[in-house]
Amino acid sequence: MVDDLIPIGRFSRMSRLSIKALRFYDAQGLLAPARVDPASGYRWYRRSQAARAEAIRVLRAVDLPVGEIRELLGDDDPELIGKRLAAHRERLRARLAEQERMLRFLERLIDRGGNLMSSEVTVKRVAPVTVASVTLRVSLVTIGEAVQHGFGTIIGAIGTAGAHPAGAPFLVYHDVLDEGAEGEVELCIPVPAGTPGFREMPGATVASIVHRGPYDEIAPAYHVLTGWIEENGRKPDGPPREIYLNDPQTVGPDELLTEVQFPIEGDR
Structure with a gap:
């Protein structure tokens, strides 16, 4: 009914969605106007659309992505709707945990007077080592799961060969990862020297910092090492390389020790 149509400005005030937002949600297939004037492009909405507008406003207020709102509002199964909302709740919890981690990191930086690292760079010679290894192609998003799975694969291969780990596991970055x-x-795990079927990684002179x-706060260590190499x-x-000196299953995140090594040209 024509009498039921509301101009976009009035509907904006009723729905508490800006005119810009209403145009955006129309473009995204979320909330199309009931009528658009073919000559002027002016939009009208029905009063009954206010409920959908309110649902969109609330869901965006909890940061649900537009695509998921479209799927959720197109679903009439309460159980599936509940599952979608629960999945988003877990994403928000994970985001909150990450923000709390960053806050703790910031507090530690403040406690250190702004110093990124408390450890000093050392130069040393590392000996050749026989390793069981696997090379993976990863991104910053996939590296955590890939590393966990990869080390499990290596442990299995070591057991199949009748060998045993002989040192701390480590990871070699052959490429720079960014967003x-x-x-x-x-991924490498040392095994006894000369174990058949595994390769030997050559020794090197390295600049090292612990x-x-x-693990996800390790970036300043790389900054310190590369700066030291340049300055010297x-x-x-x-x-x-990153050498994992203790086990994340036995110590908390704040107690993890990781040695970062940069191979450098030999001693002078």
């Missing part, structure tokens, strides 16, 4: 690119990483804390006129001589 827009995948790269290759090599990071204490969660040394040259990188291979991909960096």
